[in-house]
Amino acid sequence: MRSQLNPQRISMLRKLIIGGILILTFAYVFFNRYGFEKTDSKMEGDEYVMQRDFPIEEGEEIMFNDFTTKPNTFKGLLLKGAEEGAFNLSNGLLDMRTDAANSIYGVHEPNTVSGHFYAEVAFTEDDNVGLALVQEKDGQPDPTNFTSMNVTAYSNGTIAVQVSDCQEGRYNVLDNTGKLEDYSRYRVTLQNQYSVPYDSTDKKIRIFRDEGSGFFHFYYAVKLMVNGEWKHGWMELSPSKDWADEGTHYYVVPYVINGAEESAHAGFQYVRAVQKPPVDRQDTETGFKVTKRDYNWSGQSGEGLVLTFGDHFKFKDKDVKFVFWSEASYVPAWHMNNQLLYTYEFVETWAERGCYEPMSDRLGAYSSVEVLEDNDVRKVIHWRYILVNPDYKTPDHGQGTDMPQVDEYYTFYPDGTGVRHIVYTPKLDTEFRKWHELGELIVIAGTQSNPIDHIAEPGLTAMNLQGDTVNFFPGEAFDKSINNWPQVIQVAHFKDAPDAYCAWSHTQDIPDTYGGYEVSMDISWHHTGYQMVHWPVGKEPFQEDFKTMGTWQAQVAHTSLCGIEVWEDGSDLWLDHYKTNSEGRKHREWASLIGVNDPMDLEQTRNQVKSWLYPGVVKTLTEALQFESIDYYKKELVFKQTSKTDTCHFIIDPTTEDTTVQNPVFRIKGWDSEAFKMYQDDELLHPGKDYAYALTDDGLLLWIRTSFNKSSTFVVNKE
Incomplete structure (x- = not known):
């Protein structure tokens, strides 16, 4: 009744x-x-x-009710049980009650949602609250077909979050594909367990319908005190496949759930639904820019710092770009297409339990990005993070005050070449001295593919500047002698995307690139067929100390082609070859050239690397101009005016190194005029077409679109 x-x-x-x-x-x-x-x-x-106190991100808000400004258009709906319930709206609160045991009673507005969207509710207490998406049938909600999630509290105060559904009248089918072996992934008890360091929710739950993959994803909001500040984010339960016909509409239904109590109450503060873009916006005409905006990939959305390229970039028309994305803990990656991301990963170490890395920072407590330089010549982006495990513990947690900090600086030029500059400041005020990685080559597949679907054969090439080349996946067995090469250039190959490369140098003639400790390549556990889903986007609790393996292609998944490591270990690890910062802490620095090239064009990649490391002999022909250095972190040749001059005249001769110089970068300290003409070998160059420039506080920056393997003369004349 x-x-x-x-x-x-x-x-x-x-x-x-x-x-x-x-x-x-x-x-x-x-x-x-x-x-x-x-x-x-x-x-x-x-x-x-x-205005509301929560952000509206990119997407169309198709439903919102905060129970204060809109009239009551709700209707009651019994989803489970013999009796219904009651509801009331007052003072910005939707209050619901059901007195029937083992019942679910909800309310809904007359409008429905469909397509690619999420629905969300905020509530007052972690008990008896739920959110359902109920299929529409003949203009009415169909209580025999719904998916939902709810939050309940045990008598001892422990909070549980779980998925509940009804498929064609059968309750709690959950996985209708039959692939999931562990159904406990549809439920979590918040008891500060590993990778779920919470004892309550942040009073919000969300159901996301990924139209492209046809799956529902279930999220509960969480918060945690990290280093004295509250940090907010989301955790996830296992996804469930949608069983409805294509084009089905859904009612968004907040509900009260009653287990076996005499009466159950639930209070809600708002209900909303937001339609999201299934793909990112096209940037083929955006040009060489860095933009902070909502970034959408494979149906997933979040805050992004997006670096796009213009006409000097050969893959502009393919919409290849470089992104720092909140849903990947800001770990930078090449956006190849809507189903493929590729990253060089990050610095990582290991301690008591789990991986200590930014991948574990699901709340974004320590991972941040900022733009340091933004002009026509280059973009410089600073990414900072702390090495923590999924419980937000650092190595030797609770001992000492040092935080293992990493600062990475990404410098990109109009042709898409860049330098990854790593500054690792470890925790040294305890006995912790473990080895660490500088990165892994990670292939990330979207919700309609697996990583192996994107990897070509061979999947990976290792080579050096001396002409040695070894292929993997398939290819030769790994030979550790590769790590004795003076350079290790790693090129990942894809089926329908450009090659992506990174180059490491650990030769004594260029100490700036490796900080005194050599880089080792490792393929001991790596494989093209892995489908790991604990990152990015995925926020399920870890099923193992280091990972969670995927069940469905519909989950964003990644695999690793190889690791880049610094193996030295022991108590004497930081007794030499280090620098000291202004706070007196020791750190080391490495540099890696990164970029993309045409598939299997290994010679062009070698040219890029050699042009970075060995551009040739530089000679100035202006008395007031001095060649100062090669800045390997910025991939630039640095000149300095010793006195004011209207002409800068210099020669670069690459023949001594047998180098083909690619698109060199010059910095002329002391130059103070934007009115100038640029010449190469007596030929007038045209701004925009042949070169890009920027006048900074430090002087003149020049990027020249050219390629040469013989002595070449450059002149900059004031007009």
Whole structure:
């Protein structure tokens, strides 16, 4: 039997609503007529929209109700049980009650949602609350077909989050594919367990329908005190395949769930649904820019710092770009297409339990990016992170005050070549001295593919500047003598995307590139067929100390082609070959050339690397100009004016190194004029077409679009 609210209370509620509408109408007219400022609000077209204390990201908000400004359009819906319940809206709160044991009672608005979207509710207490997506049938919600998640509390105060559904009248089918072996992944008890260091939610839950893969994803909001500050984020339960027909619409249904209590209550603060873009926007005409915006990949969305390229980049029309994305803990990656990301990974170490790395920082507590330099010549992006495990513990946690910090600086030029400059400042105020990685070559597949689908044969090439070349996946067995090469150049090959390369040098003639400790290549456990889903995007609890393996192609997954490591270990690891920062802490630095090239064009990649390391002999022909150095971290030749001059004249001769110089970069300290002409071998170069320039506080920056293997003369003349 349906339980009703008191008729007198309903009458009073109606009067309050009508009175409230009249007051709001009067206030609106008054403020507009007399010109009062509309603080904390904005106009969008002809609609007056109240600002809220949570962000609206890129996407169309197709439903929102905070139970204060809209009339009651809800209808009750029994999802499970013999009796229904009651609901009330007042003072910004939707309150629901059901007195029937083993029942689920919800409410819904008349409008539905479909396509690629998420629905979300905020609630007051971690108990008896849930959110369902109920299929529409004949213009009505169908309670025999819904998916949902709920939060309940045990009598001892322990909080549980779980998925519940009903498929064609059968409750809790959950995985209708039959592939999932561990159904416990549809439920989590928040007891500060490994990789789930929480004992409550952050009072929000969300269901995301990925239209491309046809799966539902279930998220619960969490918060954690990290280093004295509250950090907020999301955790995930196992996904479930949608069984509805294509084009089905859904009702968004907040609900109260009652296990075996006499009565169960649930309070909600808002309900919303947001339609999301399934792919990222096209950037083929954006040009050489770095933009902070919502980034969308394989149906997933989050904050991104997106680096795009212009006409000097050969893969501009393929929309290849470089991204730092919140859903990947800002670990930078090449965006090859909507199903393929590729990253060089990060610095990583190991201690008591798990991997200590930015991949573990799911709340984004320590991982951050900022743009240091943004001009027509180059973009410099600083990425900073702390090495923590999934429980937000550092090595020797609780001992000492040092935090294992990494600063990475990515410098990119218009042709897409870049330098990854690593500064590793380890924790040294305890006995911790473990070895560490500088990176892995990771292939990330979207929700409609697996990593192996993107990897060509061979999948990886290792080579040096002396002409040695070894292929893997398939190819030769790994030979550790590769690590004795003066350079190790690693090129990943893909089926429908450019090659991506990184180059490491550990020769004594260029100490700046490796900090005194050589880089080792490792393929001991790596494989093209892995499908690891603990990162990026995936936020399920770890099934093992180091990883969670995927079940469905519909999960974003990654595999690793090889590792780049520094193996030296022991108590004497930091007694030599280090630098000291302004705080007195020891650190080391490495540099790696990175970029993309045409598939299997290994010679061009060698040319890029050799041009970075050995551009040739540099000679100045202007008396007031001095060649200062090669800055390997910025891939630039640095000149300095010893006195004011209107002409800078110099020669680069690559024949001594047998180098083909590719698109060199010059920095002329002391130059102070934007009015100049640029010549190469007496030929006038044209800005934009032949070169890019920027006048900075330090002088003139020049990037020249050229290729030469013989002595070449450059002249910069003031006009």
